[in-house]
Amino acid sequence: MEAVLTRHLDPTAPLGLPAYQANGGYRSLTAAFDLKPEALIKIVEDANLRGRGGAGFPCGLKWRLRGTDAPRPRYLICNLDESEPGTFKDRHLLYGGPHQIIEAIIVSAYALQAERSIIFVRGEYAKGGNSLSRAIKEAETAGLIGSNIGGSGFDLQIEVHISGGRYICGEETAQINAIEGRRPNPRPKIPRPSVKGLWGQPTTSNNVETLVNVPHILLNGADWFRNLGVNGGCGSKLFCVSGKVQHPGLFELPIGTTARELIFEHAGGLAKGRDLLGFIPGGASTAFLLPKHLDVPMDFDPIAKAGSRFGTGCIIVFDDVTCPLQATLNLIRFFARESCGFCTPCRDGLPYLAQILTTIAAGQGQANDLSLLEELCAMIGPQSFCAFAPGAVMPLVSSLQCFREHYERHITTGHCPFDTVNKKGA
Amino acid sequence: MLGIIRIDGHEIPFEPGDNLLKVALAADVDIPYFCYHAALGSVGACRLCAVEIMSDDPDKVPRVAMACLEPASDGLEVSVSAPAAQQVRQRVIEFLMINHPHDCPICDEGGECHLQEMTVACGPAYRRYQGHKRTFTNQNLGPLVHHEMNRCITCYRCTRFYQDYALGDDLGAMRLRNEVYFGRFQDGPLESPFAGNLVEICPTGVFTDAIFRQHFTRVWDLKTASSICPHCSVGCNILPGARDGTLRRVRHRPHPEINRWFICDRGRYGHQYSEHTARPLTPRVAGATITYRKALIAATEQIKAAGDRIGGLGSIREDLEGNALLRALLNNLNGIFSAFNDPELEAATITAVNRIQNSDGTPSLTEMEQVDAALILGDLTAHAPMIDLALRQAYRRGAQLTVLHNGPTPLTQFAVTTLPVPPHEMGAYLSRLHERITASPASKDVQDESTAEIAERLAAARRPLLIGVVETLAASEIIALAQLATALGTDARLAYALPGANAYGAALLTLASRKTTTILEAIETGQIQTLIVAGTDPLGDTRLGSRWRAACQRLNTLIVLDCIATTTTAAADILFPVAAWAERGGTFVNYEGRAQGFAPAFKRLELLPSTAEVIADLVQCLDLYLPDAPAVLSEAFPGYQAPVPGSAGSLMPVHPLPTHIDTATRSDHEHHHKHWQAALTTWYGDEELASFAPALMKLAPTATALISPAAALNANIEEGAQVKLRGPVGTMTLPVQLDNRVADGTVALTRMALVQLGVGHGDLLELEPVS
């Protein structure tokens, strides 16, 4: 497949406005303004573009459900908070070329008839956020943003909000609180942000990768986009592979590409002599998969069927000398640290899990610790306030299933089985 | 009523929009909870209110949901006792107890701790968690509220009350994960006048009553009784708690139309006056302590000797019974009675009560929360703190507030328009506003934009409120405010913050105005020989204190009944210390005209009768016949029935009152360039009784002369410069503080400063820089 999203991206020398335009940039604006907003939404729906922020909600459907009669002002939030461990795809979009993002936002905001858009940029990406702000200025000066863009009668203002920097700020309602200057605790599910979001107005949130697909879909058509995928998938996808591989990195490939191809062809496979223990397919908040899942297409439904989540589509690879308990503990510690502190199960339950795992890792586990972990996870996930905690316990729940004998050996032998493996290997 | 839900078999009706928890609690069906609070709503943070909800589809498994977030819908089957729901609650408690210090034996919350109750009711009996506990550092939050963060269960009630409800900004949630910290950015006294409510709103021992703590007892040992706050005219319902003959603390008692779940810090901490070391506890005659009987005999002799040359001053903080009996005694002796010691305050209060009685009824606090616009005259925070809190709720709902003020007042933060008006110009301003509201569109002049804006805002409101602080308004301005209400039509509501817990009752009993002047003049001309003063301090008055002091020199006998040490008790020839409010029963009539009874919570070891009891004893010694207080009251107010303590109270029957317009008082002063108008600037702790509460007084603002930056520029005075103030009685030097909330040509001063200078609110004084 020819690169679509990454074609003109170059983090070392991102294209400025003239060069971007010379390469066909901003052409989708004319195409969009020639269409009625509803027609544009229809094309996105037909393309079956699913959200790239983790949940995979169909983008066109989300836009249509917002409704054409939503009260004004309406907002579009571009989620560029990317804090999921193992995920660095949005960073590439940001540093590789800001104008692609701006173009995508203009076209998407036009489809939604939103007059103001905020790009929420992860705190650690501040440098990229600042270049993005400069690019917005450039586009404003060129009349690509502002009032009556290109004589279309459509007005749009775009701003960059650089995050104070916490994982939970990526959750859309916590993000809305953050933009409003409040504590980034998630909001209740009802009313939905599409009804009452940012400053009480109808608000649509999309991941930046979701949005950058829109201009390409518009210029090339829904069928073209659907055909980009393989194994039943639709579109192109930015995959990341990290962990115990020879060439970790970012690869734009058809959605539906298998993990086997990603890990062994594109990321160079594991180090010599190492076997694959398992992998996490979609960022830290998804369940472990095993070598037997290597041929499952990397797409929302097939991965869900395999018992995990496609998430951000960013794989973390574990080899056979990595202790899965230590690796899971590492993830649980991360989530315990990033809990926003709003609801009890997540705030106080995750550190409890971390404490039990720490004890087992130190060789002081008790026989019933594993069932205790399972009992606690079974409550923490479903009874929490937002989707953070269900995601947080996923790797642990699956790791307990996939690698149970390793956990048990920690308890029965009183030390980590991988310590000896590693020492022997050294 | 929309339908019925069933909770474990109980059928419970509900109102549309209610959630399951609210519905259950209203029907006295227990669902455990932490973070929900009727005033603060549902947020779904604690996850303790888990219940099981049956599916319509019998093949589907029931789901566990949070009762506080689940809307009630007809026919819903809910189970609190289902094992799945119980499991969730048990885990929640287990999680919350992970870091809890388990220090119940030394925790002030013990015995009334929501966490303790829920843990016993829902939680596991043994802990499984084996790791370390997290430890926080506590903060010094000032003299009123004690802080112990380790007990926190992160229910967010404190910030939701402090920030969202009471609109304070110096306490909040900080940090994240299991390290969320509720406190101030740095140590320091809490700034909100409602901070003490943290003690009650916090379901654990994080925020506890710092005063109660100084003389602690377990709450189950406290003697309590339904009572009414004696510190202002709002009449909040409270629950004093005492042990071993001393008053230990005050909490709120819910009244559905007044204070509901809260009280202000003056009401919560002002009670320290009754335990003040200077409080008079033994009767005194001619400076010597004496038994109660002997004091009665001495007083009887003097009253007999005086014949009809006798006067009596009741009080706006004295209960209805004490005032009524004193008046009855004076009537019997052909003496003169007034419940006021300042003619201007008398005129203003009687006028306000008259206007309220002639209106369709003054709004309750809960009604005030519903107004969509308000015109506020004066500093409600200082004179009726809980009205301020009610208007903050109106503001949160979108009400537009306009504040006309002479000096700083906290409500200006929430107002769309704030206008500093010098005391002398308030009347004129109100007539301009009246003209503007009543004028035909064509005749409206476009010059005065802010007046036009205020007028239009009030006229456009569906339910505007007009409210004034009586202590800082002249009678004519009180009438002008009522006229504005009339001009705005029948939907406009009128209210006045009156100057004392029983000012309304005092006004009804004073009946004809100018009584105070009559008494004062009669003393000055020797027509009154003996004066009985009950629960007031004329000799310490701001404007007239020196005149009263001089006049009282001419008296044969000054008989004083009070429970605090004042200038007047110090000058008393015969002093009867009386019971403070928590030690006696009585009735206060609040700003609405609602009579509310209060019951004694305890008796002190000393013999301390109530004012009414002292007067009844005097009546007996004088060999007079007088009916008892209830009989006197039902004679004075046909249809009156003493309200039962703990009830919602009853409106006083409408009573004819004269309208008193004393135009001579304010405007006739000549303006002189050195003359400034004095404005009383106070804070929520400033009240006669509460000023004897040491902890509260630690928060009193320092005395400065507040003037506006413009006036300062004009007079060539700089911030911090010393100025000399000269009033009719004395002089004082104060540092200047610039504040743009002070009106032009006005110097805002504390009550203490006014007393020392001998000026009242609106009086003129001289101000010059000290070189």
Ligand SMILES: Cc1cc2nc3c(=O)[nH]c(=O)nc-3n(C[C@H](O)[C@H](O)[C@H](O)COP(=O)(O)O)c2cc1C
């Ligand atoms: C705890 C949590 C963290 C999240 N972080 C991100 C994030 O960093 N970036 C992102 O795009 N979406 C994130 N999401 C998903 C967003 O809430 C939201 O679903 C997404 O922005 C919608 O965009 P999409 O439909 O285009 O995927 C997160 C969700 C949760 C529950």
Ligand code: SF4
């Ligand atoms: S699940 Fe975690 S992140 Fe989500 S609201 Fe609860 S504490 Fe916050």
Ligand code: SF4
């Ligand atoms: S301090 Fe009290 S009210 Fe505040 S969150 Fe903690 S337990 Fe709740």
Ligand code: SF4
């Ligand atoms: S508002 Fe008045 S009555 Fe209510 S608690 Fe405060 S001082 Fe007492």
Ligand code: FES
């Ligand atoms: S009361 Fe329902 S979650 Fe706290």
